[in-house]
Amino acid sequence: MPNLSKQKNVAGKLIEFGMVRQTADEITHRRHQNKGEHQLRFQGQGKILLALAQTDGQSQKELATRLNLTAQSTAEFVNKLVKKQLVTKEKSTADRRKTIIRLTDSGRQTAATESVKVPEFLNALTDTELDQFATILTKINASLYDEINTYNPSWHTKFQQTVADTLRDWFL
């Protein structure tokens, strides 16, 4: 069993990481005056974008189901993304009830750029540390997947199939 004080230490640093990272983000964003360019979160509009980046041309219903959102929420996010010209909506010809959502070039780029950007702080690490970090994160993520699976197996399946695998495709 792992050392509790070591765990606490890491937990603290993890929280600090979260806080400092966010603050650093705010500051650099303020400086650059990049209004629309927030870090892509796995939430709301970002969630949609990421899901489309993996499988483009899904219907709103599909997106809603996969991302565990209501149809209305999905519609809202999609509409916002349309306004930002990151996705397009078009009626399906096969089934005229359905609306197919597609990434625009800009949307595809945003999804790729914003999410896949390598954070500068990783430059502070050596190759060895990067390897260690990768191993650690792999373990942690596996543990979190387990947790999700325990509470909600169906969600786990959907989740892992869609977005998590996307990232693996991009990075490996």
Place this chain on the structure above:
Amino acid sequence: MPNLSKQKNVAGKLIEFGMVRQTADEITHRRHQNKGEHQLRFQGQGKILLALAQTDGQSQKELATRLNLTAQSTAEFVNKLVKKQLVTKEKSTADRRKTIIRLTDSGRQTAATESVKVPEFLNALTDTELDQFATILTKINASLYDEINTYNPSWHTKFQQTVADTLRDWFL
């Protein structure tokens, strides 16, 4: 110079971590039906709570200044926290313009519990990995502090003095 593909790999896992962690959070929260109990973020109301956990009994103005918020935003967050019975407001007797904000027992507990909770996923790591992780996070945080310092030295000072030190007190 570090290996770019290693960096990308880690960057991906970090994003995945963010996504999976949030999803796991949502699920467990939904199960537990804990409505008010979100993870404390270093933002808005959480920011206030954390600052008070370090130095209780600050005035709204002090909080606003330290946390780089407007007086109005600060008031809003404080009022919300009052409604949730996590803090109390009382007029300063020394200077009747000032309002002193204090944590309630529940507030103190929330700040401690919610932020200092050791995430379960750390159980997946060995002692060696915890050490490595600590080293890595220390470096990363230092790098982020540098970044903050570069763009906004004054903020850096305030920030580090308040919240980062809080965490150090708690964990070391």
Place this chain on the structure above:
DNA sequence: ATTTTTAGTCAGGGGGACCTGATTAAAAAA
């Protein structure tokens, strides 16, 4: 040919993070 299911939409709402502007009451400076 109806009824039912499905995909979306509109309307409205709850919370959250922030902000600007205008105003009041109390302390500090002139």
Place this chain on the structure above:
DNA sequence: TTTTTTAATCAGGTCCCCCTGACTAAAAAT
């Protein structure tokens, strides 16, 4: 003492995430 500064408040706004309820149009089932 009068003016100015300071701490807070109210009012109102922007944008974000996310949900329920009510309603249409089109496809599927009966």
